[in-house]
Amino acid sequence: MSPILRLFAILSLSLIPALAFTDAGSLKTGCPTLEATDSGARDSLMQYICFYNAPPGEPAHNASRPEQLPEDLAWTPAHGRDLVFSATKSVYWVHLHIRNSGAERSLWYLKLNYPLLHEITLWQTGNGTTESIVTGDQHAFSSRGIDYRYFLLPVTLDAGETRSITLRVHSSGALNVPLSLETPAEVIAGSNHLTLTHGLFYGALLVFAVFNLLLFFSSGTAYYFYNAFYMAALGLFLFAMGGFANQYFWPNNASFANTSIPLSLSLCALSMTLFGRSFLEVAKGTISETALKTLAWFCIGFLALTLILPYTKTILLNTVLALTVISSLFIIAAVRWKQGYQPAMWYLLAWLVMLVGGLIYALAAFGYLTDFLAREALMQFAVGGQVILLNYAMVQRWRLLNQKLLEVEHNARTELEFKVHERTAQLRNTMRELEKANRQLSTLSMNDALTGLHNRRHLDNIFPELCAEARRTGHTLTLALVDADHFKAINDTWGHSFGDTCLQFIAEMLTRHVKRPRDIAIRFGGEEFALLLPGTDPAGARIVCEALLADVANTPLISPDGTEVRITLSAGIASLRTGEDQNRLFERADEALYAAKNEGRNRALLSEVTEART
Template identity: 65%
Template sequence: MLLYLRYALSFAALLLLTGVAMAFQSAPTEHCPALDASNAKQREALMDYACYLRVAPGEPAYNAGTPEELPDDAQWTSADGNDLVFSHTDAVYWIRLNVRNSGDARQLWYLKLSYPLLDKVAFWHSGIDGTSVTHTGDQYPFMSRGVDYRYFLLPVTLGGSENRAITIRIESSGALNVPLSLETPDAIIAQSNHLTLIHGLFYGALLVFSGFNLLLFFSSGTAYYFYNAFYMASLGLFLFAMGGFANQYFWPDSTAFANTSIPMLISVSSLAMTLFGRSFLEIRPGSRADRILRGLALASLGLFLMTFILPYNKSIVLTTTVALLIIGSLFLVGLIRWRQGYLPAKWYVLAWSGMLAGALIYALAAFGYLADFLAREIFMQVAVGAQVILLNYAMVQRWRLLNQKLLNAEQSARTNLELKVHERTAQLRNTMRELERANRQLATLSLNDALTGLHNRRHLDNLLPELCAESRRSSQPLTIALLDADHFKAVNDKWGHDFGDQCLQHIADILRRHAKRPRDVAIRFGGEEFALLLPGTGADGAGKLCEQILQDLASTSVVTGHGERVQLTMSAGTATLVSGEDQRELFRRADEALYRAKAAGRNRTEQSEPETC
């Protein structure tokens, strides 16, 4: 493990040295050469014509609000073809660019600043028609940019032989990336379409994978499917915010939240990746790795809360450091599990290797140690995409491993059975009877919930289509009621899961007591989610039954191990089968009614009315 750690640290040091080596040192200049906007080669070499001025706090020009307030003897520095990249600083940066149109016709270009996370950006462009100014940035509403685009675009219109001076003032609490380019409208549209396709495929794939894993979680109840969906969704939202899309589409007018959202989403992603890694790698509870990952999860949760208190320049450093620490820790834990013989860890380690490299490079670019932030963003998306594919492949391998174990166990049992059959021919009849009895018991167990003794989700899925078909044939009503315990997570959090299980058994007893007709079926199909199948019962009867159950539950209490009495409540939603409706639509309406009951204050019953065209 020390060898792997040494390699990881060496790699990080190499990336840091690369970033430092890319820093530029240019001599002061008194004149910024004019760029011919009609010359494509000069536009591509824009940074050869740009000059910048750094004004630190305390200097006379620090509070300058316009170019005219800058001192005449300011020491402007030529960019010398380098991207303007600055790590965290309190200084204000001014950038100057002189452009001219050597052609005869009037033309339009766009000066593009391809980094969305800047607090305050001001553009002045002066020409024969005077000077105009644009104030924008994250600390202003999004539409202050003038152009509905995630990057900053400044229209530059030049008549024939016209010259124009462009001055930019940038102030931000984070790192400063100032990738400037001068583009024609056609080039802007082409690049936007290309990047829209890339981002659409990337975020669309993340959304599909997240939804697929969420469905797997709901269908199987396996925790790591939920954690994987949570991780992919939170990481996608973080990259969405870093790319400027969230500020454009989600909170364009929330200027205070624009900065807070970045460290907040980093901490959420850190928590998600920790929970997923701990679940997928099957970390033994109480082990050192388990204690470390629990501590990192708690640290992520604490940082999430602190992002609303700490200033951005401190919270972004803390959350990024913890995120990199978590990625490295998960990588090492994956290596350990791989060496312990846990085969799915192999693919997990491969997935996390790319993520580790991508996160380091992306962090260095975001903090101003590497130039070309857009290229690092694409690299991070490639790393995340590869990781998502490998992680989902790892889950497939994990499923195959479990399935193979089951097949091996079945094959072993079958072989032993055949040997016993050959050895004990005389006992064949008794053996077959025992096997049949065991199969019946297994079938019974597969259709019942072990904790409460009620039927389970599988029985619901098997029985509901049959009851719907019977109701349509016989024209008898069929009603389904979905019930959910209110604030049950708080019960588990406060008194523990053992007491929570006791509460679930108490709820099951009440359901059995009220659903007492021979054909009524009580089901537990989720954690604290229950269902009643009521053939021959209409909407009014089902509503009265649910009200009786809710009143019975609210009037009783469950005693904790410390002698405290806890009263539980439930919310219920009912739906009655109508003509032309199948079991999925019936279940959906009942579920919507349950959500309405929750939204209306809980501890109540809502009846779903048939939808009309």
């Protein structure tokens, strides 16, 4: 073979991989192909996205399928920027190529983290087939295919397979297209985190609303009712904006799902106005009272218009209304504070926080700021701060009212006694609620959140008491310190999530083996546990520990990658001696534990045995 032919053959062979990894979609758009198995590439998803803005009148605006797009369409690379656009009538086409260079078939989810998009169509093409999903908040919630408040597209790729994904997005309001490509584990972890965050937020909001409602029923004070009304309306608005209302309240009523957002927003504005007028004690006939009355009637009018006008107009009008109400209340509170009304200071701070958070949230919702999820979290933080400040302002207002009652004692003693009785009843109800909350908080502070066992604080409280009791009665008190072997390797290999699963498994085993009513199992460190065994001698404690160690060692766990994992424990045991304090008892148990570690782990050693060896 001639040198020229040899060179041609080598060049031909070197082009085979490139030909294998090229697809028609990539050539049309010029977008790079994302390697799905590369977590770094997935984190930089927007570097692989191309999009096209199709205003009304263009062929791409009227196209309903990717094959109807012009072949010479000028796709725009995202270059890492989020796709966020203010109110527009354009149709946006988004394109992405994904390849699985792994050795096995795998699943990923393309997640669109914004629930308020009217029309979304997703196509994925590969292996000669095309699959499509037509969804959006103008369709029934079941059209998404997956019961999730955001939009999820499952992408399953065979080994070596490349797929093209195309999105057609249209919305009559702002258009946010925050995309991410995640593994099922990442989707679940993110969902769990958000579920906890939203659960705490909406749960706290509901508790405060119910608490104020109970205060209203017990005291008859109007601003408690208006505050409960405000928090309920605000919670409903954020619930709808977050996509939860569409998911849980009216999944089959797409029209009302959109209407509920401006509707709840106008209810928020009305409740804010009523609460501000009642709480700030605006005098009749003043400019402030006239302004608040006018705003209240505007809120009622906008509430009616919401049921008539289209969503695009009502959401804008009601947003302007809500921001106007917040600004007006801020100004009126400043005037009342200047007039010497002290609770207005905390009310003023509350609305300052709300004004900043609401303005940023509105800018994100209307497409003027990126990262809607971060703005949503900021809004929740602002609402939380406002609720705390408002309730503190009500406490200050209550204190002010109490002082006024004391000042008129000399002029109307009979009337004063009646009012003091009324306010005292309110205080007692509040104190009972606070005492109940403190008891619940105390219980939570003594338990480990992950495992449910008692924590180090409980150990510090109960250990001296048990030692004192043992010295007084002469009964035996045995302490066993238990530690998981090579636990760092588990975290390093399979991650902290699986490590937490292992800790929960160990806690379950401890609970199973520590059965007597007075025996106590405690988690006092990362993978460190303690057993307090009153009335148990060292031999009995060793039997308990050896049974525990055998049970744990013989029970396998399945790691995230399917590997069978067996955990072993080491234990050190010591009993309280005459004249010994709890610190020395703990040290001897710890020395026995380290001796068990040094002798090969997966064993329980008595302190007396280790001391005899030394």
